[in-house]
Amino acid sequence: MEEWCEQVYYFPGQTRSAGAGIMVSCGIHGDETGPIDACAALLHRLRKHRVQLPRPLLLIFGNPAAIAHRQRFVDFNLNRLFGAAQVGSPREDSIEARRARQLEQACARFAQQCQGIDWHLDLHSTIKPSLIQRFALLPVTRREYRRPWAAALGQAGVGALVRQTQRAHTFSQFSHDRFDADSFTLECGSHATDKSTDTALAQWLQGLVEASTGAVGDVARLPEYPMVEHQMTEHQMTEYRVAEAIVRRTEQFRFLIEESEPNFSEHPAGTAFYCDGVEPGEGVFRLPGPRYSLFLNSQVALGQRAGLLLERLQ
Numbered sequence: 001m002e003e004w005c006e007q008v009y010y011f012p013g014q015t016r017s018a019g020a021g022i023m024v025s026c027g028i029h030g031d032e033t034g035p036i037d038a039c040a041a042l043l044h045r046l047r048k049h050r051v052q053l054p055r056p057l058l059l060i061f062g063n064p065a066a067i068a069h070r071q072r073f074v075d076f077n078l079n080r081l082f083g084a085a086q087v088g089s090p091r092e093d094s095i096e097a098r099r100a101r102q103l104e105q106a107c108a109r110f111a112q113q114c115q116g117i118d119w120h121l122d123l124h125s126t127i128k129p130s131l132i133q134r135f136a137l138l139p140v141t142r143r144e145y146r147r148p149w150a151a152a153l154g155q156a157g158v159g160a161l162v163r164q165t166q167r168a169h170t171f172s173q174f175s176h177d178r179f180d181a182d183s184f185t186l187e188c189g190s191h192a193t194d195k196s197t198d199t200a201l202a203q204w205l206q207g208l209v210e211a212s213t214g215a216v217g218d219v220a221r222l223p224e225y226p227m228v229e230h231q232m233t234e235h236q237m238t239e240y241r242v243a244e245a246i247v248r249r250t251e252q253f254r255f256l257i258e259e260s261e262p263n264f265s266e267h268p269a270g271t272a273f274y275c276d277g278v279e280p281g282e283g284v285f286r287l288p289g290p291r292y293s294l295f296l297n298s299q300v301a302l303g304q305r306a307g308l309l310l311e312r313l314q
């Protein structure tokens with residue numbers, strides 16, 4: 001094991017020709033303690049037992065400064081700073097911008113050292129509860145993923161797949177675009193999720209990195225994910241696409257529905273959803289079709305995403 005830079009750990013594969021590597025990251029947002037604890041447990045196990053992994057692994061704790069203070073970020077949201085040179089912007093000197101460049105370099109070194117990056121799981125947890133507790137977001141992609149991921153994600157209790165339609169400077173979009181990895185942002189539960197699920201998550205991750213040989217179909221032989229209340233199968237995974245991204249334009253922005261509702265709440269076509277204008281009643285947005293809400297947060301900075309509206313695909 002080598003620590004390439006602060007809290008970025010490289011584990012070589014069993015053989016020199018172990019093939020493309022796998023990346024697991026957490027703590028891009030420093031207050032998402034569930035996935036951070038699960039990855040810390042994985043790191044502890046791999047170190048203590050000197051586990052020889054079949055494939056190279058890069059295990060990343062995304063934002064050490066924010067993790068130390070158990071806060072989402074120090075200066076800026078790190079998950080908006082990947083793959084984008086923000087030259088001349090005040091963000092470029094922020095703790096998060098420097099960290100984004102450092103992580104990008106670590107990814108490039110990893111890709112070079114082990115002939116590419118096969119897949120990347122970027123683990124997060126949501127601020128508010130979700131009607132579908134665990135779900136995966138796919139970056140904008142022009143190709144189908146190489147593996148039958150649904151089975152492996154289903155074993156982790158992932159109940160929904162959300163296809164993004166607008167590029168954002170997220171870590172998973174970066175690893176997909178730059179290294180052609182099968183990348184996911186995996187929401188592992190809400191901040192309030194029971195601690196026992198962190199243990200289950202750690203066990204699932206362990207199975208994933210220790211069993212992954214690179215052989216076609218190996219993901220189908222992963223161990224069961226033990227402590228999920230509603231074990232999902234791939235047939236129960238619901239697919240959504242992002243129909244609209246809500247961007248906060250003015251100080252007056254507010255939701256016209258109950259903002260504290262859980263993620264994936266359903267709203268019929270025609271619902272007056274938010275208003276964003278200086279005059280009362282100005283800039284009211286009505287849903288053009290049935291939609292499911294995700295990540296609603298009216299308190300973001302101007303110009304930032306205040307939520308997503310999803311369309312169900314099947």
Ligand SMILES: [Zn+2]
Pocket residue numbers: 028029032124125
């Ligand atoms: Zn997050």
